[in-house]
Amino acid sequence: MTVLRLAAKSLANRWLTALLTVLAIAVSVVLLLGVEKLRTGAKASFANTISGTDLIIGARSGGLQLLLYSVFRIGNATNNMTWRSYEAIKARGEVKWIVPLSLGDSHRGFRVLGTTANYFDHYQFRRGRHLEFAQGTRFSDLFDAVIGSDVADALGYKTGDKIIVAHGTGAIGINKHDDKPFRVSGVLAKTGTPVDRTVHVSLEAIEAIHIGWDGGSRQAGRTMSAEAVRRLDLKPKAITAALVGLKSKISIFTLQRYVNTYRSEPLTAILPAATLYELWGLIGTAEAALLVVSIMVVITALLGMATMILATLNERRREIAILRSVGAGPGTVIGLLVSEAGLLTFAGVVMGLLLTYVGLFALQPLIDDHYGLFLEIVPPTAMEIGVLGLILAGGVLAGLLPAWRAYRQSLADGMMVRA
Amino acid sequence: MNAGEAERTETRDVVAMADVSFAWPGASGFALAIDRFTLAKGRKVLLLGPSGSGKSTLLSLLAGIVSPNRGRIEILGTDITPLSSTRRDRFRAEHVGVIFQMFNLLPYGSALDNVVLPLAFAPERRQRANQGGGEAHEARRLLLALGLPEERITRSAGELSVGQQQRVAAARALIGGPELIIADEPTSALDDDAKGRFLELLFHQLDAAGASLLMVSHETELGQHFDEVIRLDEVIARRETA
Numbered sequence: 001m002t003v004l005r006l007a008a009k010s011l012a013n014r015w016l017t018a019l020l021t022v023l024a025i026a027v028s029v030v031l032l033l034g035v036e037k038l039r040t041g042a043k044a045s046f047a048n049t050i051s052g053t054d055l056i057i058g059a060r061s062g063g064l065q066l067l068l069y070s071v072f073r074i075g076n077a078t079n080n081m082t083w084r085s086y087e088a089i090k091a092r093g094e095v096k097w098i099v100p101l102s103l104g105d106s107h108r109g110f111r112v113l114g115t116t117a118n119y120f121d122h123y124q125f126r127r128g129r130h131l132e133f134a135q136g137t138r139f140s141d142l143f144d145a146v147i148g149s150d151v152a153d154a155l156g157y158k159t160g161d162k163i164i165v166a167h168g169t170g171a172i173g174i175n176k177h178d179d180k181p182f183r184v185s186g187v188l189a190k191t192g193t194p195v196d197r198t199v200h201v202s203l204e205a206i207e208a209i210h211i212g213w214d215g216g217s218r219q220a221g222r223t224m225s226a227e228a229v230r231r232l233d234l235k236p237k238a239i240t241a242a243l244v245g246l247k248s249k250i251s252i253f254t255l256q257r258y259v260n261t262y263r264s265e266p267l268t269a270i271l272p273a274a275t276l277y278e279l280w281g282l283i284g285t286a287e288a289a290l291l292v293v294s295i296m297v298v299i300t301a302l303l304g305m306a307t308m309i310l311a312t313l314n315e316r317r318r319e320i321a322i323l324r325s326v327g328a329g330p331g332t333v334i335g336l337l338v339s340e341a342g343l344l345t346f347a348g349v350v351m352g353l354l355l356t357y358v359g360l361f362a363l364q365p366l367i368d369d370h371y372g373l374f375l376e377i378v379p380p381t382a383m384e385i386g387v388l389g390l391i392l393a394g395g396v397l398a399g400l401l402p403a404w405r406a407y408r409q410s411l412a413d414g415m416m417v418r419a
Numbered sequence: 420m421n422a423g424e425a426e427r428t429e430t431r432d433v434v435a436m437a438d439v440s441f442a443w444p445g446a447s448g449f450a451l452a453i454d455r456f457t458l459a460k461g462r463k464v465l466l467l468g469p470s471g472s473g474k475s476t477l478l479s480l481l482a483g484i485v486s487p488n489r490g491r492i493e494i495l496g497t498d499i500t501p502l503s504s505t506r507r508d509r510f511r512a513e514h515v516g517v518i519f520q521m522f523n524l525l526p527y528g529s530a531l532d533n534v535v536l537p538l539a540f541a542p543e544r545r546q547r548a549n550q551g552g553g554e555a556h557e558a559r560r561l562l563l564a565l566g567l568p569e570e571r572i573t574r575s576a577g578e579l580s581v582g583q584q585q586r587v588a589a590a591r592a593l594i595g596g597p598e599l600i601i602a603d604e605p606t607s608a609l610d611d612d613a614k615g616r617f618l619e620l621l622f623h624q625l626d627a628a629g630a631s632l633l634m635v636s637h638e639t640e641l642g643q644h645f646d647e648v649i650r651l652d653e654v655i656a657r658r659e660t661a
Contacts, residue, residue, distance in 0.1 A: 002532055003539050009527030318522050324484060325519070326591070327512020327540035329505050411485070412444070 003323070007336050010319060011343070014312060021305045022347045028301035029352025029391065030359065032294040036384060037360060039287055041375035043280065046072070049193040050272050052124035054252050057081065057089060057259050058241035060266035064282070067275045070101055070241035073111045073194045077103060080238035085265055089242065092258065094251035097122050100239040102206045105165050105177070110151045112165050112199045114206030114239075120146075122245055125193045135159050136186030139202050142230055144185035148196040150369075152187045159184050165199070165209060177209040180226045192374030204234035244269075298391055302398040305344055309337060309402040313409065320410045333410060334403040341399020342392065349388050353380065431496065433599050433631040434458035434481060439490030441480060451476055453490070454656045460598075463622060463632040465642055468651025474635040477655070478601050481633070482515055483507030495598055512540035516592025516630070518602040523588035526577035530567060530587045533576050534558035534594055544595025554594075561590035565620045581608045582617070589621050593628060600625065602634040606641065618644045 011018055050071050058066040059079035068074040090098045099122050102114030117138050120131050136159035139146055147157055157163065161184045167175040182201060190196060208229045246252060252271065259269035320333055360377050368374050380388070435457045442450035451473045458464055468474055479485045480492060483499045486507070491498050495514055499507050511517075516537070524533045535554045538545040548557040562572050565586040571579060576587060585605055592600050605621075606614040622644070625632055634641075635651070642648040 002528075002536055006525050006528045006532060006536070010525070013527050319525055322519075322523065322525055323536075324508075325482065325511075325517040326537035327508055329508035329540075331505070332540075 003328070003332065003336070007340065010316070011340060017308055017312070018344060021308050021344050022351060024301040024304050025298075025345055025348025025391075025395070026351035026355055028294075028298040029349055029388070030355045031297050032387065032391075033352065033356040033380075033384060034359065035290050035294050036387075037356065037375065039290070040381075042373055044376060045192065045373050046279070047273075047276055048126040050123075050125060051128055052122070052245065053243045053272055054246045054249065055244040055256060055259070055269045056241060056272055056275075057244060057267060057269045060268045063268060063270040063275045064278055066241060066268055066270055067272060067279070069103065070243075071194070071272065073103070073198065077240045080240055081242070081267055082238050082265060083236050085262065085267060086239055086242055088262075088264075089244070089255075089259065092255060094246050094248070094255045095244055096247045097245045099123065099243045100203060100236075101241045101243065102203055102236065102238075103240045105167055105206065105209070107151075107163055107165050107199045108155060110148075110154075110197050110199055111194075112145075112201060112206075114201055114203045114236075116203060119200065119243075122243065123195070125191050125195070129191075131191065131195065132189040134187045134189040136184070139185050139200070139205075141183070141185070142202065142205055142208060142234070143180060143182045143226065144201070144205075145182040146186040146188060146200040147184055148188050148198045148200075149190040150196040151199055157184050157187070159186060163199070165201070180209045180229070192368070192376075203236050203239070207234040207236045208232075298394070301348070302345070302391070302394050305341060305348075305395065306398040306401050309341060309399065310405065313402055313406050316406070317409060317413060320406055321413055324410050330407045333407050334400075337403035337406055338396055338399040341402070342396045345392050345395025345398075348395075349391055353388065431460055432457045432493070433460050433462075433495060434633065435491070435493040436480075437491045439480065439487045439492060441476065441485065441487040443476070443485075449473070449476060452656045453477070453654055456654045458599075458631055458633055460631055461629060462646045463625065463644075464634070464647045464649060465645040466633065466635040466649050466651050466654065467637065467639060467642070468635065469637050472651050473655050474651060475603065477651075478517075478603055478633075478635065481599075481601055482517060483511045509540070512537060513543050514597050514599060516594075516597045516600045518585070518588045518592045518600065518605040520604040521581065521584070521608045523591075524576035524579075524584050526575065528576055529573050530562060530576055530579065530583075531555060531558050531572055533587050534562060534590045537591060538595055541595060541597075544597060546595075548595040558590060558594055561593055561624065562587065564624055565589050566616070582613050585609065585617060586620075589617075589624070593624050593630070596628045596630065598630055600630050600632045602632065604636050604638075605634065607636065607638065614638075614641065615644070 056066060056070050058070060059077065059081050061078050065075060065078075069077050086098070086100055089095065097118065099115060099119045103111060105112040120138055123131055134149060134152075136146070145163060151157065162181045163184060164181050165177045167177060182205070188195060211229055211232070244255070246255065256269040256271070259267050323332060357377070360375060364375050364377065436453050437455055440450070440452040466474065466477070480487055481494070483502070484507075486500055486504070490500065492500050494510070497510065499510055502510065524530075525536070528536070535548075535558050538548055538554055545554065548554050551557045551560065559572055563569065567583055567586045567590070571583060576584065579587065585608070588605065592602070606617055609617060618641070634645075
C-alpha cells in the first residue's frame with residue numbers, strides 16, 4: 001500500500017535517528033535478557049553442581065557455609081570432623097554410600113580434594129550424570145592424582161605428568177609439598193561444575209604429604225621420604241566433610257537428626273537442595289535490584305523513542321498535513337506513528353535478542369574460564385518471550401503520545417502546510 | 420436524459436455556504452463569519468485577498484478538516500457540517516482535490532507515488548482511475564498532460580523543481596475525477612510565464628473532468644484566466660483575532 005510504503009521511506013530518510021533508537025532499545029533488551037540469563041544460568045549452574053546426594057555432613061557451622069566449601073569450593077572450612085564420627089555415620093543402617101572429602105591444599109590455584117575412589121561412583125551432577133574420564137583412570141597408587149578438565153586445560157597437563165601440591169589454598173603456594181610429587185593418573189571430562197577445577201587425590205595421600213607438618217609449615221627433622229611414608233598407616237584422623245547417599249529418602253530426616261544431635265562432636269547435616277534455596281533467598285534482594293534497574297533501562301529506552309518521534313513531528317507536520325488533505329483520517333495519522341513506534345520497538349527487541357545470543361555464545365567460554373560459571377544456552381523461555389511482548393506493548397503505548405499530539409497538531413494546522 | 424434534468428445538474432452549486440461562523444480553538448484564535456458563498460458546477464473562481472485574510476481558514480472549512488461553530492457548508496448538495504470528522508475525511512478524499520502553495524509532496528515518494536496517494540483513501544476515485552488502464556497509467560497520463568517531463572515521473576519528488584512539484588500536486592488533485600478542486604496560491608512560487616502555462620494546462624484538465632475550481636490568491640493579475648473573480652472581503656463578512 002502506497003501510504004505504508006511512503007511511511008517506510010520517511011522512516012528510512014531518518015535512518016540514523018531510527019537506528020540509534022533501535023540500538024538503545026536493543027541494548028536495554030540485552031541488559032534485561034542478559035541479567036535474566038545470568039541469573040537463571042547461575043542458579044542452574046549451582047543447582048546442577050550436585051545431584052543424587054541426600055545429605056552433606058561437616059563440622060557444625062552454617063549450612064550454607066558447609067555447602068559452599070564442600071561442594072562449590074568457595075571459602076574454607078572452619079573446622080574438621082573426626083574420622084571416628086565418619087566411621088560412626090558410615091555404620092548407620094540408613095546409609096547406602098558415604099564419600100569423605102578433605103580440603104585445604106591447592107595446586108597452582110586449584111583446590112586439591114582428598115577423597116576415596118568411590119567418589120567417582122557416587123558424585124553426580126546435572127540431574128544424575130556421573131563423572132567420566134577423558135583420559136586415564138582413577139588413582140591407584142598413593143601419589144596418583146585425577147584432575148578436572150579445567151586444570152588440565154589451564155596447566156596443559158596430561159596423564160603421566162608430575163605435579164606438586166602446595167599447602168593452603170592461595171594461588172601461589174609458598175609452602176610446597178615438593179618432597180612428594182604426584183603423578184596425573186586421569187583427567188576428567190568437562191562437567192561445568194567446580195569438579196573441573198579440582199585436583200583429586202586419595203585421602204591417604206593427603207595424610208601422607210602432611211606427615212612432619214604442624215601448624216601449616218614443615219617441621220625440620222620430622223619429615224619423611226615419600227618411600228618411607230608408604231609403609232605407614234595412613235588412615236586419616238579428620239576430614240572436612242562427607243557426602244551421603246541414603247537407601248531410602250524417607251530416612252533423610254532421621255539421619256539428619258542423628259547427625260545434628262551427635263554427642264561426641266558438633267556436626268551439621270544439610271540437604272543440598274534446601275540449602276540452595278536458602279542461598280537463593282539470600283541473593284533474592286540483589287536479583288530484584290538488578291531486575292528493577294533493567295526495567296528502568298527499558299523504560300528509559302522507550303521514553304527515548306517517544307522523544308525521538310515527538311522531536312521529528314515538527315518536520316513531519318508537512319507530511320501529515322498532506323496526508324490529511326488527501327483524505328487521511330485521524331486513524332491513519334495515529335496508526336502511522338504508532339506503527340512506527342511499534343516497528344522501532346520490534347526491531348529493537350529482535351536486535352536485542354540476537355545480540356544477547358551472540359553475546360552468550362561469545363562470552364560462554366570466558367565466563368566459564370573466569371568465574372567457573374557454565375551458562376547453558378537455551379532458547380528464550382516463555383517468561384522471556386512474555387517480557388519481550390510486554391516491551392513491544394510498551395513501545396506501542398509510548399508511540400500513542402506522539403501520535404495523539406500529531407493528530408491534534410493536524411487539526412490546529414487545518415489546511416496550512418508548514419515548511 | 421432530458422434537457423431539463425441536464426440544466427438542473429448544470430446549475431447545481433458545487434459549494435454553498437450559509438451563515439457560517441468559525442473560530443480556531445485557543446485564546447488567540449482567528450475567527451471569521453461567512454454569510455453566503457456559492458460556487459456553481461464547472462466554474463473556475465478566483466478568490467482574491469492578502470495573506471492573513473482568512474483564506475486558509477475558508478479552505479479548511481470547505482475541505483472539512485475543521486467544522487464551523489455554526490452554519491451550513493454544502494458540497495455537492497451534502498451538508499458536511501453535521502458529519503463526523505471521519506465521514507468528513509472520507510468525503511474530502513472522494514470529492515475534493517487540494518493543491519497547496521508549496522511543499523505539496525511527500526519528498527520520499529516518486530512523483531507517481533504522490534499522484535496515486537489519494538486513491539488509497541477514496542475507493543470511488545480509485546475505481547474511476549482504474550477504468551483508464553490502471554492507477555499508474557492514469558497518473559502518468561495526467562502528469563504528461565500537465566507538462567511533467569516523462570523521465571521525471573519516477574523520480575523522487577524531492578528532486579523536482581518547484582514548478583514540477585506543482586504539476587504533480589495538480590495531477591494528484593485531479594486523479595480519479597473529484598468534483599471540486601481547491602487551490603491555495605498554487606502559482607505563487609512560479610515565475611510569470613510558468614503561472615499562465617500552469618493554469619492553462621490545469622484548466623484544460625478541469626474541463627476534461629468537468630470539475631470546478633476554487634482558487635485563492637493575492638495576485639490580481641491572475642483574474643484574467645478565471646470565469647469569476649471574487650474579493651475575499653466580499654465573502655468574509657467579519658473576521659477578528661480575539
